[in-house]
Amino acid sequence: MALYKLGTQVGLELIDQAKSDAQGNFSINQTPQGPHLIRTAFDGVTYNHMLPPGRPTSGIAIEVYNASKQPGAAKVSKHMILFEPGGGQVAVNETYLFKNDGKTAWNDPDGGTLKFFLPAGASKPDVKATAPGGMPLGAAVNKTAKADVLAVDFAIKPGDTRIDVSYTVPYTAGSELAGKVISKDENTYLIVPNGITMKGEGLNDLGAEPRTQAHIFGLPGSTYKVQFAGEVAAPPAEAGGEQGSEESGPRIEQIMPRVNSKTVSILIVALGILGLGFALLYRASPPATGWQTKASAPPK
Numbered sequence: 167m168a169l170y171k172l173g174t175q176v177g178l179e180l181i182d183q184a185k186s187d188a189q190g191n192f193s194i195n196q197t198p199q200g201p202h203l204i205r206t207a208f209d210g211v212t213y214n215h216m217l218p219p220g221r222p223t224s225g226i227a228i229e230v231y232n233a234s235k236q237p238g239a240a241k242v243s244k245h246m247i248l249f250e251p252g253g254g255q256v257a258v259n260e261t262y263l264f265k266n267d268g269k270t271a272w273n274d275p276d277g278g279t280l281k282f283f284l285p286a287g288a289s290k291p292d293v294k295a296t297a298p299g300g301m302p303l304g305a306a307v308n309k310t311a312k313a314d315v316l317a318v319d320f321a322i323k324p325g326d327t328r329i330d331v332s333y334t335v336p337y338t339a340g341s342e343l344a345g346k347v348i349s350k351d352e353n354t355y356l357i358v359p360n361g362i363t364m365k366g367e368g369l370n371d372l373g374a375e376p377r378t379q380a381h382i383f384g385l386p387g388s389t390y391k392v393q394f395a396g397e398v399a400a401p402p403a404e405a406g407g408e409q410g411s412e413e414s415g416p417r418i419e420q421i422m423p424r425v426n427s428k429t430v431s432i433l434i435v436a437l438g439i440l441g442l443g444f445a446l447l448y449r450a451s452p453p454a455t456g457w458q459t460k461a462s463a464p465p466k
Contacts, residue, residue, distance in 0.1 A: 172201045209233040211271045211321040214300055231271045231324055239268030240279070240322040245351040247385075249343075249358050251394040256337040258288075262349065264327040271323045278308060278317025280329055281348040286314065291333040293318055298325030305329065315348055339395065346389040354385040356392065361399030366392035377401065 171179040181202070204215040208230035215228050244263040249256050262280060266272065272279055284291060295305040295318070306319040318329060337343060347354055355372075358364045360379035369392075370384035378401035 168205045169202060172203060178203065204228065206230070209271070209273075210275070211273050211323065213323075214297065216299075216301070231269060233271040233273040233321065235272075235274045235277070237272050237279075237322075238266070238270045239324075240264055240266040240272040242280075242349050242351040243353070245347065245349065245354040247345075247354070247356050249356065249362070249364065249392070249394065250398060251337055251339075251362060252398060254336065254338070255334045256343060256394070257334050258332070260331040262329045262331070262351075264322050264329070266322050266324045266327070269324055271321050273321040275319050278310075278319050279322050280318040280320070281310065281315055282318070282331055283346045283348050284314055284316055284333065285335050285343070285345060287336050289334045291316065291331050293332075294330045295320040296328040296330075297321075298323055298327060302328075302330070337394070340393060342391045342393055344389070344391045347385070356383045356385055356390065357381070358394065359398045360401050362394055362396045364392050364394055366390055 169181045171181050202217040204217060204226065206213050206215075206228055209232050211231070211233050213228055213230055215226065217226075241264065242262050243265040244261075246261045246263075248259045248261075250259075251257075260282065264280075282291075291307060293305045293307050294302040296302045308317045308319060310317050318331075320327075320329060335343065356364065356366075356369065358381050360374075360381075362381070364381065364383065366383075368385075368387060369390070370386060372382040372384055374381050380401075
């Protein structure tokens with residue numbers, strides 16, 4: 167077990183650490199000021215527990231799980247690929263929403279838990295991963311036997327996990343951008359912002375999201391070849407000033423979770439049309455009761 171202070175300049179600062187006993191109990195004799203984090207590891211998987219200011223610091227329970235190199239119940243429930251062409255390139259932002267309804271963490275440091283395709287000429291990808299109830303952290307990316315496929319080393323714990331992959335690709339207007347989906351997704355969506363048109367064979371046109379006018383397409387297969395035209399335009403709700411109220415309807419957003427003194431509660435992605443309506447909600451850990459803490463045994 168280790169206690170870290172969350173600093174704005176140096177990131178995580180180690181304050182103290184201790185070993186737990188056979189029952190998982192441990193004690194750290196520190197009185198933290200400001201937001202802190204408890205980090206522990208079990209069966210090769212790291213677990214983080216946020217401690218916002220003002221929360222009790224005794225009797226904290228950290229739930230841990232046995233781990234397996236097999237996915238088990240873990241799967242990609244939603245995969246969204248947002249394309250933003252402009253300036254001789256396309257900015258690609260892929261969001262993978264994992265759901266793990268089981269009681270085992272999927273952890274495969276050698277093979278990776280997420281494999282993704284990186285087009286030729288693409289920039290070095292930026293990968294952020296958010297564990298259930300956690301905050302976005304940089305994730306390790308490894309090469310595979312295929313030059314255009316990379317693997318993300320990040321454990322998929324029970325609950326909801328989000329992995330974001332961002333990169334840019336050179337692009338000339340009117341040319342085709344080809345890609346493929348390596349992960350086994352239940353639902354894959356291709357999205358372009360307001361002002362951009364996209365065409366490609368086999369895409370399922372789901373229409374425009376009402377508020378932002380971002381256009382959404384379902385991808386029934388595992389490959390795509392698309393062309394873009396137009397320029398990114400401001401969403402109508404933003405251009406209309408006062409129209410950007412909560413009453414103007416749902417929208418598509420990608421918002422990185424923010425940490426404050428009370429809660430972390432951010433609606434990550436919302437598609438408000440045609441019954442898609444999928445969302446990932448991050449909340450702070452429930453109130454705990456002390457530094458006298460215990461890592462609970464893996465669920466049976």
